[in-house]
Amino acid sequence: MNRRAFLSKPATTLAAPVAAALAHPAIGSDDPPGDDEIISRFANTSLPTEPRSLAGIAPYSGPWEYAQAAHLLRRCLFGPTRAEINTAASQTLTEVMDRLLTTPAAPAPPLNVSATDTSVPQGQTWVTEPFNQTFEGPRRSSLRAWWMGQLLGQDTSLSEKMTLFWHNHFVIELGDINDARYGYHYCALLRQHALGNIKQLTEEVTVAPAMLRYLNGNQSTANAPNENYGRELLELFTVGKGPLIGPGNYTNYTEADVQAAAKVLTGWRDNTTTIAGYYTASRHNTTTKQFSGAFQNATIANLGDQEYKALIALIFAQQETAKFLCRKLYRWFVYYVIDATTEAEVIEPLARLLVANNYNVAPVLRALLSSEHFFDAVNMGCVIKSPLDFTVGTCRQLQMVFPAASNLTAQYGMWDYLNSTTNVQQQYLGDPPNVAGWPAYWQTPQYYEMWINAVTLPRRNQLTDLFISTNGYTRNGANIKINVIDLVLSLPPATAADPNLLIAELAQLLFPISLTANQLTYLNDTLLPGLPDFEWTVEWQQYLAAPTNATRRTAVETKLRSLLRTMMGLAEYHLS
Structure with missing residues (x-):
């Protein structure tokens, strides 16, 4: 098997017009690309249909050396260091997985480093202060910078990689919700449950103030149920669509189910003082909600502030919910192609394991990341790094030294700078492009290949060239570079x-x-x-x-x- 074949795009994968353009560049093809390019002309135009791997989720029993330890940590951390890889290689796979599945202590909240935000002194947190639009900009920058700092300083734990996974799954956009305090509450919630129970996380996200505001749940009333969250809960967060069977109707849910879910979810609002979701009985639709055959024609009667939990229980009782979630985990950690063999040998047994463990995600992660399939040679080195993986990985693997906490302005300033560099690479921490998340994890047939295009590749090269240069990057009197x-x-x-x-x-x-x-x-x-x-x-x-x-x-x-x-x-x- 040629492990390097995917580095060269076969001509057969290029659409005829694209191949022709490569052979005969159009007039003006030397002009610089626009900043809106998303998909490279070299990206996939179709997906393979033959099985990539015949391996399933049986425990891996092959060699355990540097190469295998590095593969595991590359997928589980943002740029594993040489020391981390050597430590993992000196332990057993079980010992490494135990460390990866250990949840670290919750980090201290973000701090104010801006003279503009006069709500608290510099060096203190703003996360419980009253909302003030004047301070929103510096607070949001502080939150993004702090989050970047968590990635740079991560432990040998899956916690940060899974926090970002859930951010890409239960999407909110910090720019849209316009309250950094809500954003911090949301980040803390994802991190708290990153390696925990998916069903519980779904329940808590549903009534989290950031989600209530982002998908308009706070506007939903008994007489005018807002369908935004109900639709995304079904389509993107849990059961998925399945094949189209009619206008707006899919095998896994119908338009009537969206309408019923919207009624269930009425009555919830966000409180800007307590930074929490709360229930108002007068705004709740008290009728009995009727679901379609996709949900066994179930009904949900009026249960007041507990009704949303009944809806989530109904959704998580569907077999397709576990499969949908396991496919997303697979594309996050392994590869984007899920052929029929992978579906049967990996996705379906993982889904059964997820259900058997009452939707606790840790046993599924252990099985997947310790499996023969994960360590199959075809699944090693096949993922294109996301901008966050690329940028944070460069800093960590090449031992770049960042300002210490004793100089908060410089420290947060450098973290903020890294956010600006991933933003121009088309991945902005805290702001996926839409409710579906970053297209590289769902847009078929391109998937990860969307990370590399005529806009982002030069940005990546400029970043590494800067870091390896004599001068590096200087801000607030501090300097970072590869020593x-x-x-x-x-x-x-x-x-x-x-x-x-x-x-x-x-x-x-x-x-x-x-x-x-x-x-x-x-x-x-x-x-x-x-x-x-x-x-x-x-x-x-x-x-x-x-x-x-x-x-x-x-x-x-x-x-x-x-x-x-x-x-x-x-x-x-x-x-x-």
Whole structure:
């Protein structure tokens, strides 16, 4: 099997007009692309139908070494460090999964770092202060920056990756709800239940103030039920559509079910003082709600403020709900293609496991991420990194040092800067593009390939070029960059002194698939242009003997920057 085949797009996957355009570029094709490009002309135009893997969810029993540990952590963390991978490789898969499925303590809330927000002194939290539109901008920036800080400082736990998963699943947009306090409450809720019970999370999200405002549940009354949340609850959050069987009707729910769900959900509003959802009986539709055959013609009578729980119980009693959720988890952690074999051998048994565990997600994650299927070679190194994976992973894997908490303005400023860089790469933390989430996880047939286009690829290259440059990025008097010498000093001395061992060590950290012999030779030539291997050993040892000598330091720094800049420019660097 050619593990590198997907790096080259077969001509047969290109639509005829696209292939023709590649062969004969149109006039003006050299013009810079617009900032609205979403789908590259090289992206999928169809999905494969043959089975990618025959492996199921039986426990993985193959080799457990650096490569397997790195694969697991790349998918579960935002850029695992060399130390984290080596620690995992020294443990058993079960021990690593135990750590990944341990929920860390809840982080302290975001802090005010802006002189504009006079509601609290700088360095104190604003999350329980009264709403004030004047302060909304700096508070929202503080929340986004704080969230980025959680990704950078994550433990060896699935908590942050799953918090983002639920954010992409139970979508709200911070810009739309226009209350950063609601946004923090929502973030805390997702993090609290990230590795917990999906049904309970669904119940709590349903009446969370951020969701009530985002999907207009706070406007829903007995005589005018708002259908927005009821529709998205069925279509995007739980049971999914299934095949279309009529205008507005699907196998898993009908338009009548949306209307019935909307009536169930009437009566809930958001309280800007308590930052909570609350129930008003006079606004609740007290009629008996009739559901279709998709829900076994069930009815829900008036249950007041507990009625929404009956609706969620009805939805979670449907077999398709567990399957829908497991498909989303699969596309988040494994790959976007779910062929008939994967459906039968992975999705369906995972769905049964989810139901058997009363919708607790941890047993499903353990089974999936410890399975033969997950460690099948075809599923290693096949995911295109999201902008968050790419950006945070670069910072963590290359040991970039950020300002300490003792300088909050500089610390939050750098976190805010990283948010701006992922935003131009088309993934903005806190603001998916719409209620369906980021298209890379649902838009068929392109999926992850949407992350790479004529707009985002240059942005990625500009970011890594900046980080590897001599100056790096400076803001609020602080500076971040890749310190290439400190990075190499963290390696075993014999590895650091040997150019080929050095390149191999960096390659296994940065790339999820092995480089070819030609690529390794090219990287050697990049480090030592026209020079023999021993030249690196001599120069490195000379630097170690006199680390304060500017000439010797510059000699090795220049070579290492050139090497890492080239490595981060390879296609493999965009894979996980």
